[in-house]
Amino acid sequence: LAKTTQPISMDSYEGQEVNITCSHNNIATNDYITWYQQFPSQGPRFIIQGYKTKVTNEVASLFIPADRKSSTLSLPRVSLSDTAVYYCLVGAGTYNTDKLIFGTGTRLQVFP
Amino acid sequence: SQTIHQWPATLVQPVGSPLSLECTVEGTSNPNLYWYRQAAGRGLQLLFYSVGIGQISSEVPQNLSASRPQDRQFILSSKKLLLSDSGFYLCAWTNSGSSNEQFFGPGTRLTVL
Numbered sequence: 329l330a331k332t333t334q335p336i337s338m339d340s341y342e343g344q345e346v347n348i349t350c351s352h353n354n355i356a357t358n359d360y361i362t363w364y365q366q367f368p369s370q371g372p373r374f375i376i377q378g379y380k381t382k383v384t385n386e387v388a389s390l391f392i393p394a395d396r397k398s399s400t401l402s403l404p405r406v407s408l409s410d411t412a413v414y415y416c417l418v419g420a421g422t423y424n425t426d427k428l429i430f431g432t433g434t435r436l437q438v439f440p
Numbered sequence: 441s442q443t444i445h446q447w448p449a450t451l452v453q454p455v456g457s458p459l460s461l462e463c464t465v466e467g468t469s470n471p472n473l474y475w476y477r478q479a480a481g482r483g484l485q486l487l488f489y490s491v492g493i494g495q496i497s498s499e500v501p502q503n504l505s506a507s508r509p510q511d512r513q514f515i516l517s518s519k520k521l522l523l524s525d526s527g528f529y530l531c532a533w534t535n536s537g538s539s540n541e542q543f544f545g546p547g548t549r550l551t552v553l
Contacts, residue, residue: 362541371530371544372484415483430476430484 332416337435346403348434350416353397361392361399364415366433372415376401403436411438442467446531446545453552459504459518461548463531466512471533473514474542475506478528490514526552 333351340346352361360379364372376383378390378399389402403410413433443466453459465471472491476484486499488506496506503522507515514531531545 364542369528369547369549371532371547372542373544374541377541429486432483 331429332418332431334414334416334431334434336432337437339437339439340406341439342407343405346406346410346436346438348401348403348414348416348436349398350401351398352416352418355396355418359396359418361390361396362417362419363388363390363399363401364417364430366413366415372430375414406436406438408438408440410436412436442533442543444531444533444543444545446529446548448548449546450549451551453521453550455523455552456520459516459521459525459550461516461529461531461550463514463516463545464512465514465533468512468533468535470511471535473508474532474534475514475516476530476532478530480527484530488516521552523552526550 331354334348338346338348360377362377363375365375366372376385376388376390378392380392380396383390391400391402399416401414413435415430415433417430445464447462472489474489475487477487478484487504488496488498490496490508493508493511496508503520504516504518507517516529518525527550529548529550532542534542
């Protein structure tokens, strides 16, 4: 399983764009990149998933360079409610025995 | 729609007592099921996962065990709790053989005294 490396914490202000980068140098050919958000005392919640280039949904964008050794989660115009821990995961989604490994994540603090 | 339930929501147990946490999923069949533990201020640690009834894989040696007696039921147990077993326990499921999107339950906060 590919290991991921993320910054431990980040600070931002309301209305700013936040970019969280994750390194995954050993990503395998059939691995997908998935990001989750977790609020205190709740389970993580799926944000976005991608394989290559760029993926965008109503919540965030995910940028993946051609070599796929890193990825960047982009949160546009964050608000106080975006304060949470964000996890980057790498794993294949095509086999029953796959399991996802959560690292320590990036703790995002948004200030007014 | 699919839902996942965990109970109890909170639990306070003395050291050496047994443990049984239950997780059930509704609205899907043959899910992959997972148990995670999260210590205060830490990331999630995968404890067990299961791809079918009676099939359990353990990720971390410990005094916990897991069982899957039914397709959509996943149980986490211990015969004798340790102080270090305190934490936030999360159950999750995915569709077997498809995406990486895991759906998490509300969690159980266990305090061992």
